[in-house]
Amino acid sequence: MDCTHVERFLPLFVEGELTTELTASLQSHLFVCQKCSESAAEFEASREWLRSSDDPDFDQQFFAELRGSVWQKIEDNERPWFRSFHWGWAAAFALLVLFAGVVFFAQLKQTVPLRAMPQSASVTRPGHRPEETAIKQGATHTSRRMVARHRVRVRDSEPRQLLEPALPVIAETEQTADVKTLEAFRIEIHTADPSIRIIWLVAGKHAADPDESDIEPMTINLTDFGGW
Amino acid sequence: MPSEAIGIGLMHDKLKCEQRDSISHPIALLIARAQSGDADAFDQLMICNERRVVAIAWRLLGNRDDARDAAQETFLRVYRHLHKFDLERDFGGWLYRIAVNVCRDQARKRKTVTSLEDETEAAGLATEDGLENRILQSQQRALVIKALSSLSQKERAAVVLRDLEGLATEEVARILGSTPTTIRSQISSARVKIKNFRDRYLKNGRKER
Numbered sequence: 001m002d003c004t005h006v007e008r009f010l011p012l013f014v015e016g017e018l019t020t021e022l023t024a025s026l027q028s029h030l031f032v033c034q035k036c037s038e039s040a041a042e043f044e045a046s047r048e049w050l051r052s053s054d055d056p057d058f059d060q061q062f063f064a065e066l067r068g069s070v071w072q073k074i075e076d077n078e079r080p081w082f083r084s085f086h087w088g089w090a091a092a093f094a095l096l097v098l099f100a101g102v103v104f105f106a107q108l109k110q111t112v113p114l115r116a117m118p119q120s121a122s123v124t125r126p127g128h129r130p131e132e133t134a135i136k137q138g139a140t141h142t143s144r145r146m147v148a149r150h151r152v153r154v155r156d157s158e159p160r161q162l163l164e165p166a167l168p169v170i171a172e173t174e175q176t177a178d179v180k181t182l183e184a185f186r187i188e189i190h191t192a193d194p195s196i197r198i199i200w201l202v203a204g205k206h207a208a209d210p211d212e213s214d215i216e217p218m219t220i221n222l223t224d225f226g227g228w
Numbered sequence: 229m230p231s232e233a234i235g236i237g238l239m240h241d242k243l244k245c246e247q248r249d250s251i252s253h254p255i256a257l258l259i260a261r262a263q264s265g266d267a268d269a270f271d272q273l274m275i276c277n278e279r280r281v282v283a284i285a286w287r288l289l290g291n292r293d294d295a296r297d298a299a300q301e302t303f304l305r306v307y308r309h310l311h312k313f314d315l316e317r318d319f320g321g322w323l324y325r326i327a328v329n330v331c332r333d334q335a336r337k338r339k340t341v342t343s344l345e346d347e348t349e350a351a352g353l354a355t356e357d358g359l360e361n362r363i364l365q366s367q368q369r370a371l372v373i374k375a376l377s378s379l380s381q382k383e384r385a386a387v388v389l390r391d392l393e394g395l396a397t398e399e400v401a402r403i404l405g406s407t408p409t410t411i412r413s414q415i416s417s418a419r420v421k422i423k424n425f426r427d428r429y430l431k432n433g434r435k436e437r
Contacts, residue, residue, distance in 0.1 A: 008416075011415070011416040011417075011419040011420055011423075012412060012415070012416050014419075015390075015391075015415075017397060017412060017415075042423055042427065043419065043423055045426075046419065046422050046423040046426050047391065047419070049372075049426055050372060050375070050387075050391060050392070050422060051391065051392065052368070053368050053369050053371075053372035054365065054369070055282075055283045055286060055287075055369075056286060056292060056369065058279070058282055058292075062282075062296070063275075063278050063279075063282075065296075066278060066282070066296055066299055066300060066303075067271065067274050067275070067278070067303075069300050070274065070300055070303045070304060070307070071267075071271075073300065073304055074304070074307055
């Protein structure tokens with residue numbers, strides 16, 4: 001074993017922490033090597049120097065105070081939370097939050113304007129004649145008279161009712177030309193048999209006078225023409 | 229004070245605790261009573277172990293105030309976790325582990341170590357009787373603390389438990405949560421550093437003369 005190896009094992013050798021074989025090997029080297037032997041002695045002296053220092057003089061009062069502080073901390077930790085709670089600070093904080101909330105909402109009321117209720121342009125009551133502007137996009141034919149009387153809001157899911165006389169709400173139709181709301185001519189043809197009558201409803205022109213509300217049926221008496 | 233006397237002094241306190249314990253309160257029974265909430269039992273437990281805890285804390289941290297704070301925190305943790313302690317285990321080893329962890333946490337919070345001057349100043353407040361002796365002892369303590377502070381935290385803990393507390397390498401490894409091989413390596417490195425520190429100090433001392 002050379003000096004480099006011995007130097008590495010010396011710190012553990014002085015405390016007897018090496019294996020038996022290694023210890024014997026080191027001892028035989030130290031017996032012949034003065035330099036390593038002196039190094040081993042220095043390690044021994046250092047160990048003794050470390051152990052020779054005593055602890056500071058901690059008297060009984062020091063330990064009594066230590067135990068007292070431990071019990072004080074235990075008591076503080078075990079105290080119910082409401083006893084150790086700082087109510088003053090909590091109250092101050094609550095007041096601050098309340099004040100901030102009042103200021104915030106007061107400012108909010110000043111800045112947000114009241115919005116107007118949207119007008120429902122599509123809802124009318126029976127007898128009320130809508131303006132032209134109330135006509136929805138998509139409707140190709142409108143009869144003001146018909147619309148005035150029999151306007152309905154026709155949706156895909158709702159049945160279409162053209163001549164329903166009694167509707168609680170009259171709304172403007174949104175449908176296209178499928179729904180004819182032209183002014184109709186009623187042609188009623190009487191025969192010799194009074195129980196037989198032929199009634200035609202024919203789509204006619206727009207009423208020239210929008211105020212005209214009654215439709216006079218045209219009656220044709222076939223007996224006038226002979227036959228039937 | 230010679231190391232043998234220190235050992236005897238500590239053993240004497242330990243014997244006192246053991247005698248008291250063997251008569252009426254064996255350590256296991258003391259711990260069991262403390263676990264059930266007996267405050268007197270826990271107080272007894274503190275009395276039996278306070279010197280050991282304070283000594284370790286002082287060697288690891290280097291000054292009285294830090295040692296007192298660390299000892300206080302150690303006993304608080306013992307109180308909090310005593311209900312989890314298994315009576316079959318070694319209470320001393322468990323206590324050492326807590327103390328070392330507390331000291332490590334405390335050392336992280338502060339970076340400076342007590343200087344030589346602080347210890348000398350403390351010694352100056354001593355009485356006239358044996359004043360010179362006290363100053364020398366104080367300086368010796370300060371030098372040892374300074375030598376220990378030159379080590380890393382792990383090396384310091386290993387050498388304090390092994391060389392100053394006299395625990396076996398395997399027990400030190402168990403307390404520090406390491407392996408005996410690692411502990412031996414750390415101790416070896418620590419002893420080399422302490423030897424070099426002492427050599428430098430002695431060399432400077434000879435130069436001044």
